[in-house]
Amino acid sequence: MSAATSWRRRTWVAVFVAGCLPAALIGFDALRGGLGANPIAEILNRLGFWALTFLLASLAPTALKIALGWTELGRYRRMVGLFAFFYAFLHFATYLGVDQFFDWGAIGADIVKRKFITIGFLAFLLLVPLAVTSTGRWVRRLGFARWKRLHRLSYFAALCGVVHFVWRVKADLRQPLVFAAILAVLLLVRLVGARPSPERRRALAQAD
Amino acid sequence: MKDDVVTPRVLYFRRREFLALGAGSVVTAAGLALARPARAADEPSLPLLPNVKKGPFATDEAQTPYTDVTHYNNYYEFGTGKGDPAASAGAFPPRPWKVTFDGEIGKPQTVEIDELMKWAPLEERIYRMRCVEAWSMVIPWVGMPLGEIIRRLEPTPKAKYVAFTGLFDPQKMPGQRLGVLAWPYVEGLRLDEATHPLTLLAVGLYGRVLPNQNGAPLRLVVPWKYGFKGIKAITKVRFVEKQPPTTWSRMASDEYGFYANVNPEVDHPRWSQARERRIGEFFKRKTLLFNGYADQVAQLYAGMDLKKFY
Numbered sequence: 001m002s003a004a005t006s007w008r009r010r011t012w013v014a015v016f017v018a019g020c021l022p023a024a025l026i027g028f029d030a031l032r033g034g035l036g037a038n039p040i041a042e043i044l045n046r047l048g049f050w051a052l053t054f055l056l057a058s059l060a061p062t063a064l065k066i067a068l069g070w071t072e073l074g075r076y077r078r079m080v081g082l083f084a085f086f087y088a089f090l091h092f093a094t095y096l097g098v099d100q101f102f103d104w105g106a107i108g109a110d111i112v113k114r115k116f117i118t119i120g121f122l123a124f125l126l127l128v129p130l131a132v133t134s135t136g137r138w139v140r141r142l143g144f145a146r147w148k149r150l151h152r153l154s155y156f157a158a159l160c161g162v163v164h165f166v167w168r169v170k171a172d173l174r175q176p177l178v179f180a181a182i183l184a185v186l187l188l189v190r191l192v193g194a195r196p197s198p199e200r201r202r203a204l205a206q207a208d
Numbered sequence: 209m210k211d212d213v214v215t216p217r218v219l220y221f222r223r224r225e226f227l228a229l230g231a232g233s234v235v236t237a238a239g240l241a242l243a244r245p246a247r248a249a250d251e252p253s254l255p256l257l258p259n260v261k262k263g264p265f266a267t268d269e270a271q272t273p274y275t276d277v278t279h280y281n282n283y284y285e286f287g288t289g290k291g292d293p294a295a296s297a298g299a300f301p302p303r304p305w306k307v308t309f310d311g312e313i314g315k316p317q318t319v320e321i322d323e324l325m326k327w328a329p330l331e332e333r334i335y336r337m338r339c340v341e342a343w344s345m346v347i348p349w350v351g352m353p354l355g356e357i358i359r360r361l362e363p364t365p366k367a368k369y370v371a372f373t374g375l376f377d378p379q380k381m382p383g384q385r386l387g388v389l390a391w392p393y394v395e396g397l398r399l400d401e402a403t404h405p406l407t408l409l410a411v412g413l414y415g416r417v418l419p420n421q422n423g424a425p426l427r428l429v430v431p432w433k434y435g436f437k438g439i440k441a442i443t444k445v446r447f448v449e450k451q452p453p454t455t456w457s458r459m460a461s462d463e464y465g466f467y468a469n470v471n472p473e474v475d476h477p478r479w480s481q482a483r484e485r486r487i488g489e490f491f492k493r494k495t496l497l498f499n500g501y502a503d504q505v506a507q508l509y510a511g512m513d514l515k516k517f518y
Contacts, residue, residue: 039241
């Protein structure tokens with residue numbers, strides 16, 4: 001094993017452990033009574049927070065590549081994205097099964113009538129195809145160009161997730177606005193910095 | 209693929225299992241957290257209030273544990289997190305404290321809190337408390353019926369509403385250094401609501417002096433209305449002719465009205481009010497009209513469109 005590979009393995013383990021940590025902390029707090037008087041609401045809030053955090057973190061490697069030319073972080077993007085899905089799935093599953101206890105009437109009404117739930121649901125739906133097609137086999141099956149286009153949905157998912165958070169809070173917008181600001185920077189870098197050079201555009205035009 | 213070198217085998221082959229494991233853990237965590245045994249911290253340490261008599265209207269539902277009542281609070285003067293008030297109200301001085309009564313009354317005056325507490329016998333009132341956020345508690349308050357206080361002040365015929373003002377002191381209330389809400393907190397009631405026998409000026413809970421994070425030394429309790437009507441750390445009570453502004457309806461008038469009567473039929477624009485989670489329970493329960501106090505208060509709103517006057 002080369003030095004670079006062993007360093008990457010260690011980093012991989014570190015990112016994996018970091019991804020598991022918020023979930024472990026929920027379990028730990030449940031045991032020591034640290035989830036407070038309304039543990040279901042607390043679990044929901046924490047899972048949503050981490051889904052959004054990992055989702056934005058999964059967008060950062062691309063921005064860093066564009067802005068600073070760093071490519072190393074791209075290797076962990078898939079795992080970070082999968083953790084985003086992991087927490088989004090748990091957030092949604094907790095809402096369905098624990099908060100609403102599969103009261104489909106109430107859940108349906110929520111999704112249709114409450115715009116913050118509509119858009120949160122949309123964010124989750126957008127993440128599903130990305131999680132499904134996250135394997136190497138799916139990249140090959142779709143072809144890299146199409147796969148890449150599909151995975152741009154992650155920006156829309158992040159946008160929906162941030163709006164979901166903004167619309168959820170009662171008065172204190174500080175936290176959702178921090179997420180919104182970070183997403184704005186990531187989007188801006190992606191949109192401005194990723195415009196292909198004139199040569200590349202010509203090459204692309206020929207390829208089509 | 210070069211990525212395979214660093215991509216986890218666990219995630220390749222165990223993704224679904226990983227999700228299932230996570231979901232199972234959440235259910236377990238929620239169950240554990242709800243079943244958690246009472247801890248040493250449950251023992252209240254504030255002084256007992258003397259000569260508290262049992263008041264009317266008591267519900268016999270299970271009372272929310274003291275720790276939960278005192279550690280799950282919406283009191284933005286001490287921060288917007290539910291645990292912030294308990295964490296940051298410890299240094300708040302609830303004495304000395306004066307309350308000013310003025311406006312359309314025959315006997316305007318400023319009175320010391322300990323003097324005010326002699327104006328009427330202290331009563332225990334075990335009430336349901338329904339938050340606008342769709343959770344609820346059962347709290348044994350100690351206080352005086354506001355109606356008896358108002359009677360002593362001799363309202364004039366022009367007194368149609370009562371306007372309450374909370375303390376404004378960013379030194380003592382760190383949450384007020386943020387502009388999350390317009391400070392000071394203000395609330396109001398119609399005079400007939402204020403003098404209704406259910407309406408309480410609370411000075412304690414669980415037989416003891418009111419904890420700072422619950423609105424010490426003096427707060428309003430109106431059990432058939434959403435919790436935000438219960439203004440805390442009251443310093444001024446003014447009797448007025450016109451409906452006074454209230455903090456949350458000033459903040460978002462389409463979401464929080466002046467009346468704020470608990471009503472399962474009238475949803476908050478962003479969430480349903482049909483059900484609520486009683487703190488400590490797993491399943492949601494149905495929310496009752498006027499929080500279950502319809503027999504006592506429905507006549508106050510006879511003929512009013514409750515969807516319009518929410």
